[in-house]
Amino acid sequence: MTLAKQVRTICPKLPITLAVATFLMAGEAMAAPWLEPGDPRARHAVQQLADRGHLNRAVTTWPMMWATVDSGLKEQGSAHTDVNVSTANAYLAFEQNYQAAGGMRNDFTLAGTTETPFIRGFDGGPREAGETSARVELQAQNWAARASVTYALDPEDDENIRLDGSYLAGTAANWVLGAGAIDRWWGPGWSNSLILSTNARPMPAVWLNRKDAKPFGSEWLSWIGPWQFTVFAGQYEKERKVPNAKLIGMRATFRPIQGLDIGLSRAIQFGGEGRPEDGKTLWRALIGRDNGQFGEDEEPGNQLASVDIRYGFPIGNQSMSFYLQMMGEDEAGAFPARKSWLLGSDWTTSFGRSQQQWYLEYTNTTADDFMGSAMPNVTYEHSIYNTGYRYYGRNMASTYEGDAEAATLGAYNFYPNGHNLGVVVTWADLNKDGTSRIAATNPAVFYNVPKEQQEILLLDISYGRPLFGGWLNLRGQAADTRLVLESGSKEDWLISTDWTYRF
Numbered sequence: 001m002t003l004a005k006q007v008r009t010i011c012p013k014l015p016i017t018l019a020v021a022t023f024l025m026a027g028e029a030m031a032a033p034w035l036e037p038g039d040p041r042a043r044h045a046v047q048q049l050a051d052r053g054h055l056n057r058a059v060t061t062w063p064m065m066w067a068t069v070d071s072g073l074k075e076q077g078s079a080h081t082d083v084n085v086s087t088a089n090a091y092l093a094f095e096q097n098y099q100a101a102g103g104m105r106n107d108f109t110l111a112g113t114t115e116t117p118f119i120r121g122f123d124g125g126p127r128e129a130g131e132t133s134a135r136v137e138l139q140a141q142n143w144a145a146r147a148s149v150t151y152a153l154d155p156e157d158d159e160n161i162r163l164d165g166s167y168l169a170g171t172a173a174n175w176v177l178g179a180g181a182i183d184r185w186w187g188p189g190w191s192n193s194l195i196l197s198t199n200a201r202p203m204p205a206v207w208l209n210r211k212d213a214k215p216f217g218s219e220w221l222s223w224i225g226p227w228q229f230t231v232f233a234g235q236y237e238k239e240r241k242v243p244n245a246k247l248i249g250m251r252a253t254f255r256p257i258q259g260l261d262i263g264l265s266r267a268i269q270f271g272g273e274g275r276p277e278d279g280k281t282l283w284r285a286l287i288g289r290d291n292g293q294f295g296e297d298e299e300p301g302n303q304l305a306s307v308d309i310r311y312g313f314p315i316g317n318q319s320m321s322f323y324l325q326m327m328g329e330d331e332a333g334a335f336p337a338r339k340s341w342l343l344g345s346d347w348t349t350s351f352g353r354s355q356q357q358w359y360l361e362y363t364n365t366t367a368d369d370f371m372g373s374a375m376p377n378v379t380y381e382h383s384i385y386n387t388g389y390r391y392y393g394r395n396m397a398s399t400y401e402g403d404a405e406a407a408t409l410g411a412y413n414f415y416p417n418g419h420n421l422g423v424v425v426t427w428a429d430l431n432k433d434g435t436s437r438i439a440a441t442n443p444a445v446f447y448n449v450p451k452e453q454q455e456i457l458l459l460d461i462s463y464g465r466p467l468f469g470g471w472l473n474l475r476g477q478a479a480d481t482r483l484v485l486e487s488g489s490k491e492d493w494l495i496s497t498d499w500t501y502r503f
Helices: 003-010 018-025 040-051 066-076 083-099 279-286
Strands: 103-113 130-139 143-153 167-172 175-180 205-210 227-235 246-254 260-270 301-315 318-332 335-349 355-364 405-414 420-430 454-467 470-479 483-485 488-490 493-502
Touching: 040 066, 040 083, 040 301, 040 318, 040 335, 040 355, 040 405, 040 420, 066 083, 260 279, 279 301, 301 335, 454 483
Parallel strands: none
Antiparallel strands: 103 130, 103 493, 130 143, 143 167, 167 175, 175 205, 205 227, 227 246, 246 260, 260 301, 301 318, 318 335, 335 355, 355 405, 405 420, 420 454, 454 470, 470 493, 483 488
């Protein structure tokens, strides 16, 4: 069965001709819904369209607003002329027809895994031994809301009932203001992000971002190209070394020339019980005066900053990109210092009737190890915020944690009948100096932090397909050794599954 027929089977009312799919993509987007991280086929489609010059928008900030995808395709107006992106165009049209339509939509998910994974990439997967989720979403012209309730069986953080994925958002002019707990992925990496990823559960926060990442209208600023800005403010859990600490995250992306995406990100930990969090403290943090200038009692907080660059381009009938991300734990001369690095490349192929997405990625999270003298026990740690850059026991950025080196080769095969196959091979040297600084203050939480130096070779195989009117994902992981973490060891293999039904 072709992808077009599969799409029609799942959603009979969706037109499947390329011309109509393109028309749908150029239609008017609704208020708030976005393309969420976690769907590798959607990411493949967006990147392929952008790299081949049909979508002049940055592709390194997730979630991605549907209004941005709409305007980018309409602005170029060329996607329908390129047969190499017809499948990508049709899939995005199918997802937009569901996700960005007005009215009510619902879905239900059952998930489980024999072992909670330590390594989590862009495509995510079940977090706990068992999960049951129900979501109800409402969307009008200028606002949208979702109530998402999950019951987790035997959770690693002792939180059985969760509202992850819930939100309330509204638009004014070209801005979206929202509150809730939504997943974010900042950066060009497929296996990892050095600043913010979906490795940890989403933090409840309020946020503001542009609805449409279109360029400035002014000729003086139009050189910046399409640009996006997002900022959020949230609060950590109570059971940590500094209870109820705050987090502010900011990211700006711009595209000065076709194919070149530049991203600038900051994350600021500050406040919490016993710590200053007034306006003066926040101002000092924002201007970067928090490297011990005021003594520990008035230290504003802890900061991370990153710069990432991705350049994508067509190559024959396919596309390719090179990318890097650099993250600093401190600041020196207004530039990130004590740096970690991520380098990678991704490309597409077309064998048989299927489309493939490949990526090769290298990560080094030991401060200054890649281009300098290694400084262990710095990345994602802090002298005051001893629980580190973690939320409920998991790192909010790198899935490998600090003081790690990793290389990943991954590939997805997208079949014409709508099925997906993913194969990822990862080598990682974790906690390279063999010590850990984390303050594991909550005995009810499993801290996914390597306790000692370990090398691991991991094979991850995933398969997705329609089943019983919904979507089924299957995953298997096998490693050459068991991982020893702060809160205990994990099995060297796992099998997981999740099934989602939309109605």
